[in-house]
Every structure is written in structure tokens, then in C-alpha cells.
Amino acid sequence: MSFTLHDYVLSGNCYKVRLLAQILGVAYTVKPVDFHPGKAHKTPEFLALNPHGTLPVLESDNTLLTDSSAMLVWIAQQFDTTHTWWPTNDAHRLALTVQWLGFSAKLTESIGQLRLHTMLNRPADAATLNTLSTENLRELENHLCEQSIRGLAFLTGDQPTVADIACFAYSALSPDAGIEHTLYPAIRGWLHRIRCLEGFLTMPGIYEAHETRNEHTAAS
Amino acid sequence: MNAALEHALQDWYPIAMLGELAPGERKQSRVLGIDVTVLANDSADETDSTPPITVRAEGAPVHVQQAFDHWWVCLGNAPKPLFSIEEAGEADRRFVPCGVVRVACSPLRAVENFLDIAHFPFVHTGVLGAEPHTEVYKYDVKVDETRDEVIATNIKFYQPQAAKSAEGGIQTEYIYRVPAPMAAVLYKTCPLKPEAMDVIALFVQPLDEQTCDVWPWMALYDDTSTQAELIQFQQLIFLQDRSILENQLPKKLPIDPGHEIPTKADYTSVAYRRWLKKRGAYYGALEAQP
Ligand SMILES: N[C@@H](CCC(=O)N[C@@H](CS)C(=O)NCC(=O)O)C(=O)O
Ligand SMILES: [Fe+2]
Numbered sequence A: 001m002s003f004t005l006h007d008y009v010l011s012g013n014c015y016k017v018r019l020l021a022q023i024l025g026v027a028y029t030v031k032p033v034d035f036h037p038g039k040a041h042k043t044p045e046f047l048a049l050n051p052h053g054t055l056p057v058l059e060s061d062n063t064l065l066t067d068s069s070a071m072l073v074w075i076a077q078q079f080d081t082t083h084t085w086w087p088t089n090d091a092h093r094l095a096l097t098v099q100w101l102g103f104s105a106k107l108t109e110s111i112g113q114l115r116l117h118t119m120l121n122r123p124a125d126a127a128t129l130n131t132l133s134t135e136n137l138r139e140l141e142n143h144l145c146e147q148s149i150r151g152l153a154f155l156t157g158d159q160p161t162v163a164d165i166a167c168f169a170y171s172a173l174s175p176d177a178g179i180e181h182t183l184y185p186a187i188r189g190w191l192h193r194i195r196c197l198e199g200f201l202t203m204p205g206i207y208e209a210h211e212t213r214n215e216h217t218a219a220s
Numbered sequence B: 001m002n003a004a005l006e007h008a009l010q011d012w013y014p015i016a017m018l019g020e021l022a023p024g025e026r027k028q029s030r031v032l033g034i035d036v037t038v039l040a041n042d043s044a045d046e047t048d049s050t051p052p053i054t055v056r057a058e059g060a061p062v063h064v065q066q067a068f069d070h071w072w073v074c075l076g077n078a079p080k081p082l083f084s085i086e087e088a089g090e091a092d093r094r095f096v097p098c099g100v101v102r103v104a105c106s107p108l109r110a111v112e113n114f115l116d117i118a119h120f121p122f123v124h125t126g127v128l129g130a131e132p133h134t135e136v137y138k139y140d141v142k143v144d145e146t147r148d149e150v151i152a153t154n155i156k157f158y159q160p161q162a163a164k165s166a167e168g169g170i171q172t173e174y175i176y177r178v179p180a181p182m183a184a185v186l187y188k189t190c191p192l193k194p195e196a197m198d199v200i201a202l203f204v205q206p207l208d209e210q211t212c213d214v215w216p217w218m219a220l221y222d223d224t225s226t227q228a229e230l231i232q233f234q235q236l237i238f239l240q241d242r243s244i245l246e247n248q249l250p251k252k253l254p255i256d257p258g259h260e261i262p263t264k265a266d267y268t269s270v271a272y273r274r275w276l277k278k279r280g281a282y283y284g285a286l287e288a289q290p
Helices: A012-023 A044-049 A068-079 A091-120 A126-149 A162-172 A185-195 A210-219 B003-009 B107-115 B227-246 B264-279
Strands: A004-007 A029-032 A057-060 A063-065 B013-017 B026-031 B034-040 B053-057 B063-067 B070-074 B094-097 B101-103 B140-144 B149-159 B170-180 B183-189 B197-208 B211-220
Touching (some): A012 A068, A012 A091, A029 B227, A068 A162, A091 A162, A126 A162, A126 A185, A162 A185, B013 B026, B013 B034, B013 B197, B013 B211, B053 B063, B053 B070, B094 B227, B101 B227, B107 B170, B107 B197, B107 B227, B107 B264, B140 B264, B170 B264, B211 B227
Parallel strands (some): A004 A029
Antiparallel strands (some): B026 B034, B034 B053, B094 B211, B140 B149, B183 B197, B197 B211
């Protein structure tokens, strides 16, 4: 069943949904919301749809979702015929996926907020957000180092899940918030592996890997 | 006070969109390294002559005017006239102020990047350009002496999606104007009305020499897209530039010839740098004013 995405082109949380939909080849309708400068997500009409006043919002015939992680699960469960993105037949990986989806929400609160401040002048306590963002990235870096010692390329195993998509967005966008990836080699490697996935989608601040870019040029 | 700052103080800079602040609301900002407060006055009394906004720099009110859907300020004591954009008076256009974006780069670099066509296929891939259509054909650049502006004309470039309203790839024609050191205006083929041109401008507010707030503004012919769609199309483009701009080194723009090797695509950039140098617009430039 297809859906409508209430979307903002610069939103990392909206991007997560666009990215998974693209990878899985799911078509959907986009409804742009004037998040900046219009603050349309705080108008009474929008709050009637989503009382949290956040984007994205996913609407389909029988669903209304206001959390990006929930949307990723909903999309994967319906459209991923390989059952790897939402690995319901593997208790261990499924549990880890939920755990890292939880972590992705922390990235929204740290890097996501710092990015809105740095890029769109949203008032915020930049020093605190900077500390939080750095802590989150260190935690992710340590985990990805351990994974690579185990020979595992992604957050929960040797294949990406919705948790990789969810954590990818703000990790990749941290330079927008003034935090470069230089100090995080394991994160850099993992970001690159995701950028090389079949069906990968870009957004401002997140570019295609050079390898795939050249392939496309050669093909055209 | 240094000469670069003294020169820059006499120009006008955007500080807020019209209607951005509710009556009684205030915000802090910065212009040329100087802290300013912007206050939207409570004009409950329709008859009083309180202006809609007051901007103070270090406590003292500064010159304010409204133009192109924004409030503009000048902190100097001998303001130059604000440049004009005739199309702002054409009532059948859609006016689209796109909201502020902060960029950690010299205000001059923000303008220069806007003038550069050669980056389209690489930075705005699939939208404003696409490989293999990377060639920039010869075009004309001059300084219009009466208006004292840099003008580039006869620019043609293939674009997969020239505007929100474009249905497919078109050969787009461009004209660029630099009417002030920290503003640039372009005119490009309007997909829905080929005999007319859409107008897109970047108004740059210099916070200091290495940081700026950029206020993109458009005056388009488009009766099909929503305002949110038009804004997001422009933000998509400009935020692709932002990450490039923040990584350019040196942070300040070199305006002395010989620093960066010009290519054909850079004609406008070379003219821009010369024009800055000639008029003594060194604020945000790498070199100190001689
Ligand atoms: N739990 C939500 C949070 C979404 C969220 O915070 N979205 C941001 C945009 S990326 C937002 O709408 N923020 C509202 C605001 O900052 O005004 C999700 O993951 O979808
Ligand atoms: Fe650009």
C-alpha cells in the first residue's frame, strides 16, 4: 500500500524515509511542508494532523505515523521481500535493531538540533548540544570499531537494517552542524558502505560515493 | 577603523524577512562584526508614526528600509542607495523569500559561488546540470558603468531541471548582475513563460568576514507550484552549495589576480574580484586593503 509523506527537503528524519523507500523501490507521494522559514509545522492545521508539530508524517489508507523509526519499520515490513531490513526471523538482530533505532532518536536530539541551530539560526544552547553530539558520535564510533573487529560491516550484523538507515542520516549530516568526520574513521567507513548501497539517495550535505557516481556516468 | 569596514558600512544588508517577527518580538543578530538588535514595534496605535521595526547597533538606531520582501539596514553614516530590481514591481510575478541560511564562509565567497556556472553538473547534479553537459560556452562580462554593476550576459547552459516548474531538460539562458559587493541577481529562462525570465537573488548579510547569513529571494512566473515547493526547490539548491562553501580555503576570498587560476567559466568571477578591488570592497577579502 502506498503512502503520502509530509516532507521537508532539509530534514534528516524525512530523508530516512525517502532513503529506505528509494532503496526498496517504493513509490509514494510527497507533500512539501514549509518548515523553514514558514514554520508551517506549528500551524493549527498541521498540529491537527501531528500534535507533536514535527516532520515527517506518513499517511496511508489505514495508518498515520509521526515517528520516522516507526515509518521505517512500517515500510520495511510491507515492502522488503528479503526480510533483512526489519529482520523479524532473527531475535538477536531484531532486538539490536530496536536498540539502535532508539539511539537514532538521540542523534536527532543532539546533531539534529545543533544542525538546525548552525544552519537555520534556530536558537539553542550550542555548547551543550555540541558536547552531546560528540558523545553520541563516540559511542557510535566505538560500536562500529567493535563490529569491524568481528568482521561485521553494519550496526547489527553483516547486512544493513532500518537501524543503519535511521542512524545514517544525522551521522552523515554532522558536518552541516560543524562536526567533521575526521576523528571517526569507523563511522566514515560505515557511511561509505551505506552510500554504496544499490538505490542510494542523496540530499543536500549527503553525496553519492565517487565509485557509484562514476558508474552512472559510464552508463549514461 | 579599518578602510574595508568603513567602506562596507555604507552598504545595505538584509536583516529579516518582512513579517518574520511578531509585534513586540526582538532578535539579536550581527552585521560586519557589530551586534545588532532587531525589534518589531507594537503598532497598536495605527495613527502613530512608529516605524514597523527598529534596529539598533550598540544601542544607537541605524538606517532601515524595506525592499524585496526583506528589511534592510545600513550601519554607516553616509548610506549608498540600495540597488534596484525592476521585476520586484511586476505584480504578476510570484515573490518567494526563501528564509535565512547561515554559512561559515566569507560573504564574498557566497556571492562568487552564485556566479559560477561550471559547478552545476557536479554540485547540483540532475537539477541545474548533468554530465556530460559540462561545457561552459563563451559569454560576455562587463562592468556597466552607469549602474556600476558587474553584468554577465549570453550565458547558455543545459539543465535537466532548471526550475520547479520545468518538465524536463532545457537549454537555459542566464544573465547575472552583481549590483553590490554582497548581493547577486540572476535572470534565467522561465520554463512556463519562455519569453520572460525568472529572477533569483542572493542577499548576503555579513556577520563577520568569515560568516554570513544568506537570504535567497525569487520573483518567478509559476502558477502551478505551491509556495512550499518553490522554497524547498531553492533550499535544495542552496544547501548543496553550503557544504561546498564551508570547505573552501582560504576562508576569505582572494581578490588580487594570480591567486586562483581563472578558466573560461570563471570570467564573471574574475570581473567580480576586479570590481571589488577597484571599489575598495575588501571586507571578506583575503588581502588587506593596500
Ligand atoms: N521522533 C520524530 C522526531 C522528528 C523531528 O524531530 N523532526 C524535526 C525535523 S527533522 C522536526 O520536525 N522538528 C520540529 C522543530 O524543530 O520545530 C521522528 O523521528 O520522526
Ligand atoms: Fe550552486
